[in-house]
Amino acid sequence: MHDQLKIGIDIHGVIDAYPERFKKLTAVLVAGGAQVHIVTGSRRDKNIDIMLAKHEITFTHYFSIVDYLVSTGKDVTWKNGKPYADETAxxxxxxxxxxxxxxxxxxxxxxIYRDTFHDISTTYLHLISKL
Ligand SMILES: [Mg+2]
Incomplete structure (x- = not known):
């Protein structure tokens, strides 16, 4: 077991849907000693950094599905700027x-992601966006 609280937060449909709320939440989490992991499909590029900075999102780690798949040798192809890879992976x-x-x-x-979390210890908080 670990003592430090670790929170994963998606960007699209979550941070970008409620940036003011996640600005406040991530600030108090990190100030309180928690880790805040951005967990998203996108690579961390200039546009992502600009968006996170603009909304003053505080985080300690960044995970990108695209980078993860590439690092594990999976094929990622690009069409019209969007990444495609094996759906299960x-x-x-x-x-x-x-x-x-x-x-x-x-x-x-x-x-879709929610249904992959059933057999691990992470609790999945499914945000239903009003947007
Ligand atoms: Mg999303």
Missing amino acids: WNNAKRDYCQSQNIDLMIDDSA
Whole structure:
């Protein structure tokens, strides 16, 4: 077991849907000693950094499904700027990361990812966006 609280937070449909709330939440979490892991599909590029900075999101770690799949030798192809990869590998990537990092709570808007978390200890908080 670990003592430090570890929170995973998705970007699309979560941080970008409620940036003011996640600004406040991530600030108090990190100030209180928790780890905040951004857990998203996107690579951490300039646009992502600009968006996170603009919304003043505080985080300690960043996980990208694309980078993870590339690092594990999976094929990732790009069409019109969007990444495509093996669907099962893609859909399990957040689960694998949360399991490996002992994430306590994962906040995400995807029902597809939610269904991959049943057999790990991370609690999946399924955010239902009003947007
Ligand atoms: Mg999402």
